[in-house]
Amino acid sequence: MQPKKKRRNVPLNSAAWLKLRAQVLAEEPLCRTCMASGIVTPATDVDHIHNGTGDFTDDNRREALQPLCASCHSRKTRAEMNGEAVTVPGCDVNGIPLDPSHPWRQPT
Numbered sequence: 001m002q003p004k005k006k007r008r009n010v011p012l013n014s015a016a017w018l019k020l021r022a023q024v025l026a027e028e029p030l031c032r033t034c035m036a037s038g039i040v041t042p043a044t045d046v047d048h049i050h051n052g053t054g055d056f057t058d059d060n061r062r063e064a065l066q067p068l069c070a071s072c073h074s075r076k077t078r079a080e081m082n083g084e085a086v087t088v089p090g091c092d093v094n095g096i097p098l099d100p101s102h103p104w105r106q107p108t
């Protein structure tokens with residue numbers, strides 16, 4: 001017997017989700033991941049921060065959601081589905097990788 005698949009508390013096709021999604025994008029119109037790298041990108045997607053854990057008990061709380069651009073959201077979702085670490089592509093103006101987990105960004 002297969003384990004019961006966890007379901008979201010707020011289905012993505014519900015009016016409640018559409019309202020919550022609109023609230024997040026109105027409050028934070030820029031992608032959080034891009035902003036952390038100093039890049040200003042409009043957010044188009046609302047991400048469940050802890051989606052990779054499969055725990056949807058908090059998926060309707062504002063604190064559990066973040067605005068992302070489509071590129072960052074796709075990269076995060078793909079990494080979560082593959083059980084990989086989420087990475088940040090690119091380098092700053094000095095050629096230092098933006099990804100905080102990159103070996104060059106670790107303390108020596």
Ligand SMILES: [Zn+2]
Nearest residue numbers: 031034069072
């Ligand atoms: Zn982004």
